Amino acid sequence: MHDEWVAYDSARAPSTPTEVRIAMAWSEVLNLPVERIGRDDDFFRRGGTSLGAVRLLERLDRQVSLSQLCQFPVLRDLATAVDRGAEPDAPLLHDLTPPITGPDAHLVCLPDAGGNALNFHRPAEQLAAERIAVHAVEPPGHDVGAAHSDLLPLDALARRAAHEIGALSPAPVMLWGQGCGAALAVSTARLLEASGRAPERVFLGELPLEPVEDLRAEMKLLAGMSNRQVAGLLHAGGSYIEVGGRKAERMELVGQAYRHDVYAADDFLIAAQQRPARHRLDCPVHVVVPAAAEDRGFRRWQLLAGTVTLHRVASREPAGVVLSVRSTAIEEGSR
Structure with missing residues (x-):
């Protein structure tokens, strides 16, 4: 010893x-x-x-x-x-809470552009005490410490996520799509509805549904930048502090993953707005709006869902919103 x-x-x-x-x-x-x-x-x-x-x-x-x-x-x-x-x-879904026998619900988190499952450990700890099992998607090609793996198209990610969610224990499923992960959340929710295991609700965190011309402009802007420039811009803005130290390999991977995710989300959201009936959700959608943001872009999600509720919050943490919405729904259901 x-x-x-x-x-x-x-x-x-x-x-x-x-x-x-x-x-x-x-x-x-x-x-x-x-x-x-x-x-x-x-x-x-x-x-x-x-x-x-x-x-x-x-x-x-x-x-x-x-x-x-x-x-x-x-x-x-x-x-x-x-x-x-x-x-x-390796599975796409990572379990972020210790095993819970007969959980009250599952929350599946889908990360923002360039992000990974690691981003959701803190809310997982908070929600475990409420018997909510938290899982997060780990998109291939986003792990700065892993061997190279190919980035997957959004539709392929959604199919794999829906398949693995279908294997979870029989408790209500909620989805949380953070930022660009909102596009993957909508795509996955649509597949789950078609399979007969519709989500109890979908949370879309901090992503306004921008008009098609704005989404195309964003893609054009990124097209004129290198991966390292993208990563450097994110770091300078206070995001992705993991690229600190400016290691070339790390910046290249983060920039590439971020660009891929933004392109994939924007392509999906452009197609969804052009043919909304094909992407429209039946389950309730809760759009989480930053405290200082205007409502307009967030209310546009009504194009893709029958029931949309806005929640204006000061914190980016999912746990408080999830618990508040679920407790309200349970109280209303017991009346």
Whole structure:
């Protein structure tokens, strides 16, 4: 046993070489004494963030991917995954809450352009206490710590997401599409409705439905920029702090993924507005509007859904909106 873990009993101390190596890296990234890190610790509950996750990848020389850390935040589970090696057919949906027997509902989160499942760990912790199982889509080609994988078209992502959602336990399903993920949420919800497992409701976070000409202008603007320019612009604006340090490889991947996601979302939303009947949702849609934003672009979602409710919020966190909407619906249903 390593001397660093004398403060732990043998049941909790990291034991395998991989566990020890990961614990040493956690110590640096989380700024914790290594003797206070055990094999049953959760990276995020010990203070880990998305930026800390990227730093961890660097400390471990890419032996761990963001996807693995998201799926296996507990040290011993992460070490086992690393020792086992990459899984060729990794699922698209990542479970962000510990297993809940008979959850009251599932919330499936779809990330913004260039984002990944890691972005939803904080709301997952908040919602787990309310017996809501939280899952998030990890789009291929977005993980700065993983081996190269191809970016998928939006329709292919939606089909895979709908298929995996169909395999979840029989509880109501809600979708949360953040930013450009709103387009993927609408596409996935439409497939779920067609399959007979309609979502209980769909949340669209902070994405106005812009007119077709504005969407085309956005695509034209991105077309004139390199991937590194796109990533640099995002970082300068306070987004995607994971590209801090300006490592060329990381900036190229983030810029490429962001561009791909914006193009895919804009293409989908242009087609949806041109033929709204083919994309219209029957389930309730809740559009989350930033506190200072105008309503007009957000109200345009009424083109694609029969029931649209706007929620003006100051925080970007999904948990508060989800809990408020569900509790209101439950109260109304019990009257």
